[in-house]
Amino acid sequence: MGRSGEAKALGVSAFVAWFRAAAPYIHAFRGKIFVLAFGGDAMLREDFVDLIYDINLLNALGVRLVLVHGVRPQVEERLTTEAHYVRGRRVTDAEALEHVKDAVGSVRVDIESLLSVGLPNTPMAGADIRVASGNYVTAQPAGVVEGVDLQFTGDVRKIAVAAIRARLDAGEIVLLSPLGYSPTGEVFNLTLEEVATQAAIALCAEKLVFILDHGDSVDARGQRINRVTAAQVPRLLRDLPEGDMKLYLPHAAHACKKGVAKVHLISADVDGAVLMELFTHAGVGTMVTRQSVENLRTAGIDDVGGILSVIEPLETDGILVRRSRERLEQEVERFFVDELDGVIVGCVALYPFPEASAGEMACLAVASQFQGCGRGDALLGAVEDAARELGLTQLFVLTTRTAHWFIERGFALGGPEDLPAPRQAMYNWQRRSKVLVKKLEPS
Ligand SMILES: CC(C)(COP(=O)(O)OP(=O)(O)OC[C@H]1O[C@@H](n2cnc3c(N)ncnc32)[C@H](O)[C@@H]1OP(=O)(O)O)[C@@H](O)C(=O)NCCC(=O)NCCS
Numbered sequence: 304m305g306r307s308g309e310a311k312a313l314g315v316s317a318f319v320a321w322f323r324a325a326a327p328y329i330h331a332f333r334g335k336i337f338v339l340a341f342g343g344d345a346m347l348r349e350d351f352v353d354l355i356y357d358i359n360l361l362n363a364l365g366v367r368l369v370l371v372h373g374v375r376p377q378v379e380e381r382l383t384t385e386a387h388y389v390r391g392r393r394v395t396d397a398e399a400l401e402h403v404k405d406a407v408g409s410v411r412v413d414i415e416s417l418l419s420v421g422l423p424n425t426p427m428a429g430a431d432i433r434v435a436s437g438n439y440v441t442a443q444p445a446g447v448v449e450g451v452d453l454q455f456t457g458d459v460r461k462i463a464v465a466a467i468r469a470r471l472d473a474g475e476i477v478l479l480s481p482l483g484y485s486p487t488g489e490v491f492n493l494t495l496e497e498v499a500t501q502a503a504i505a506l507c508a509e510k511l512v513f514i515l516d517h518g519d520s521v522d523a524r525g526q527r528i529n530r531v532t533a534a535q536v537p538r539l540l541r542d543l544p545e546g547d548m549k550l551y552l553p554h555a556a557h558a559c560k561k562g563v564a565k566v567h568l569i570s571a572d573v574d575g576a577v578l579m580e581l582f583t584h585a586g587v588g589t590m591v592t593r594q595s596v597e598n599l600r601t602a603g604i605d606d607v608g609g610i611l612s613v614i615e616p617l618e619t620d621g622i623l624v625r626r627s628r629e630r631l632e633q634e635v636e637r638f639f640v641d642e643l644d645g646v647i648v649g650c651v652a653l654y655p656f657p658e659a660s661a662g663e664m665a666c667l668a669v670a671s672q673f674q675g676c677g678r679g680d681a682l683l684g685a686v687e688d689a690a691r692e693l694g695l696t697q698l699f700v701l702t703t704r705t706a707h708w709f710i711e712r713g714f715a716l717g718g719p720e721d722l723p724a725p726r727q728a729m730y731n732w733q734r735r736s737k738v739l740v741k742k743l744e745p746s
Contacts, residue, residue, distance in 0.1 A: 333365035335509035340499035342373035344516035356426040367471040373495035377406035395455035395492040435470040439463040442483025442491035457491025462505035500554040504561040507676040518546030519570040520589035533559040559593035566591040602638035609647025648673040651682040659723035662690040701736035714739035
């Protein structure tokens with residue numbers, strides 16, 4: 304079909320309108336990590352290649368992709384004895400483990416091969432995708448459940464975050480299998496849903512997407528569930544029939560509670576479902592979001608212990624100036640805290656100097672395991688808003704090791720002479736902190 308024929312077939316105005324409307328999504332997704340999980344059944348479908356095309360498109364748009372595949376039907380096909388289940392988990396004995404390894408190897412090669420296509424007459428033309436797979440998942444035995452040893456059935460113990468990020472930074476797609484390795488040299492069979500969920504949490508993924516092979520993203524009455532919050536999931540699960548929706552929803556809720564921004568559950572039966580779900584407002588699947596389990600708020604006296612647990616390790620390292628509990632108790636109202644699932648994971652304080660129209664931002668800290676997900680930015684935003692509300696026109700901060708973080712966020716290097724007089728008098732010349740200043744534009 305010639306170019307004008309193609310445009311006619313699509314409906315020119317609809318195509319142009321749709322493409323333009325996709326721009327904000329493209330901007331928002333570039334550089335973000337998406338974890339996309341699909342079961343072994345997806346690969347048995349004739350239209351699996353369409354999912355590969357959509358993965359290729361996301362990759363071309365700069366989304367950093369981690370794929371997680373399953374192997375359930377491929378393993379079942381190889382098993383000679385009937386599988387034994389305890390509480391919904393299959394017991395993996397030594398023989399079954401060999402079948403799992405065999406199936407994983409074969410499925411992984413098939414996926415890598417499909418992602419390697421670059422034929423000129425396919426959407427993969429010019430793709431040149433690199434796929435990275437390896438020992439990124441550390442596992443531990445699931446142990447003995449109801450008196451039955453699950454043997455080589457395992458749980459995720461750790462995700463090699465830095466190694467995966469390095470591959471993603473190199474522009475590669477990372478492919479994870481439902482297998483994990485233990486430091487004792489053993490291999491464990493995992494579920495794809497656990498690998499995908501733990502990977503999304505550990506990588507602070509923007510999105511976790513589950514492709515549903517069995518059943519649609521509908522409720523017990525067959526009506527599509529467009530959007531739910533993690534808190535609504537337990538009630539929803541009560542009436543849901545067996546199927547992938549029931550299987551994946553608890554993992555989706557868990558991922559949201561642990562910080563994954565959005566989880567999508569999409570039926571494999573809808574052509575282009577991944578694109579429609581991700582690039583249109585209405586979507587075609589179910590989107591699970593975290594309710595405000597994460598709460599950025601002003602601190603109260605009950606938060607002193609939580610704040611101390613965040614700042615003490617940094618005080619020990621000399622990054623923050625030591626504050627006694629008594630001083631913190633007196634000044635706690637100056638603090639904002641970021642609370643996740645009831646635990647304080649970050650804090651910051653604002654000390655106003657109204658006579659100089661300035662405010663000092665102090666004690667900005669995010670607990671180490673929660674860093675790198677934008678919480679520092681959110682805390683800074685809260686302080687800036689509060690300072691503006693007080694009519695302050697500039698914000699300053701004293702730091703010894705974090706100057707660049709502030710400079711990248713609009714602060715400029717100044718000196719002690721830029722501090723309001725009372726603060727200048729207290730400047731610690733031994734610590735020689737750098738002074739950074741930011742002008743606050745009125746909102
Ligand atoms: C600075 C801090 C609050 C940022 O929190 P965060 O939640 O990780 O922040 P964000 O997710 O918004 O930003 C992360 C980015 O900051 C960068 N960053 C972290 N520490 C940095 C530093 N000391 N200097 C420069 N950049 C830094 C990270 O590399 C990351 O960059 P990337 O987005 O390019 O990957 C956190 O690293 C922290 O608690 N540090 C120790 C305490 C401290 O230095 N406080 C400031 C003194 S008042």
